Amino acid sequence: MPEATATARPKVKAKKNSEFLRVMRQLAKNKAAVIGLIIFVIEVIVAILAPVIAPYDYTAMDMMNCFATPSLAHPFGCDDMGRDIFSRVLIGARYSISSGVLATGLALVIGMAIGAVAGFFGGWVDNIVMRLLDIIQAIPGMVMMIVISAVLGPGFVNTIIAMAFGSIPGMARMLRAQMLKVRENEYIEAATSINCSRMRIVMSHLLPNCMSPMIVQATMGVAQTITLCAGLSFIGLGVQPPTPEWGAMLAAARQFMRQAPHLVIFPGVAIAITVLALNLMGDGLRDALDPKLKN
Numbered sequence: 001m002p003e004a005t006a007t008a009r010p011k012v013k014a015k016k017n018s019e020f021l022r023v024m025r026q027l028a029k030n031k032a033a034v035i036g037l038i039i040f041v042i043e044v045i046v047a048i049l050a051p052v053i054a055p056y057d058y059t060a061m062d063m064m065n066c067f068a069t070p071s072l073a074h075p076f077g078c079d080d081m082g083r084d085i086f087s088r089v090l091i092g093a094r095y096s097i098s099s100g101v102l103a104t105g106l107a108l109v110i111g112m113a114i115g116a117v118a119g120f121f122g123g124w125v126d127n128i129v130m131r132l133l134d135i136i137q138a139i140p141g142m143v144m145m146i147v148i149s150a151v152l153g154p155g156f157v158n159t160i161i162a163m164a165f166g167s168i169p170g171m172a173r174m175l176r177a178q179m180l181k182v183r184e185n186e187y188i189e190a191a192t193s194i195n196c197s198r199m200r201i202v203m204s205h206l207l208p209n210c211m212s213p214m215i216v217q218a219t220m221g222v223a224q225t226i227t228l229c230a231g232l233s234f235i236g237l238g239v240q241p242p243t244p245e246w247g248a249m250l251a252a253a254r255q256f257m258r259q260a261p262h263l264v265i266f267p268g269v270a271i272a273i274t275v276l277a278l279n280l281m282g283d284g285l286r287d288a289l290d291p292k293l294k295n
Contacts, residue, residue, distance in 0.1 A: 033284020088244035111171025119179025223278035
């Protein structure tokens with residue numbers, strides 16, 4: 001028996017590796033997804049190295065260069081206080097991208113925990129959890145985030161909490177739906193018949209087989225969260241000046257849109273490119289993880 005178990009483990013590992021390679025090959029065939037992945041990886045690297053790459057201190061003011069147009073010295077021009085926009089966009093990538101990733105990650109963890117409890121136990125537990133999620137989802141997402149941000153106060157951490165809270169119901173519902181479908185499979189019945197603990201069934205059998213749509217949802221969620229973060233900052237409830245978050249930069253520049261349009265263009269383009277890259281990645285992952293495309 002020990003020999004049979006030892007032989008089975010490498011086979012399981014090999015199967016997981018082959019599945020991962022299949023997904024990667026399928027993803028590589030999607031040129032749009034590859035382009036999105038490359039763009040996002042470059043943005044992440046730039047965000048990490050922003051303090052080194054940025055040619056100027058993002059808080060340094062030069063009143064002689066107020067509203068300066070793009071030039072060799074200032075590739076994106078300067079804002080109303082003479083601060084270099086290129087440096088501020090680079091530093092802003094750290095706040096915008098990290099807020100999207102952290103808020104989505106927090107929502108994913110909490111949402112998966114709630115969805116796993118509802119989907120596995122079912123019955124009255126599922127009914128109570130779903131009714132609570134119905135109440136939360138009855139409130140428009142943006143309105144709820146505005147209320148939470150107003151109660152907690154503006155700031156980077158509070159913005160992440162507000163955005164995560166608004167995304168939890170969607171994550172929980174998706175995992176619950178997947179678990180209700182997966183728990184009817186024969187291997188779940190087999191695990192139950194040999195007295196596997198509930199925790200082991202959930203962690204070893206249910207969750208791994210429910211992760212594909214969650215990965216796609218999380219990728220799309222990061223793009224949506226970056227946009228929401230920019231929206232909260234735009235109305236003054238997100239990241240506060242002088243922190244150069246992209247939405248905050250748009251809010252500060254809106255009154256100068258006619259006089260100096262470059263103040264709005266470059267942060268806006270940065271948001272658009274990031275969201276587009278993540279959406280391309282999400283579409284590619286959805287197609288790559290689709291079991292109908294296995295060959």
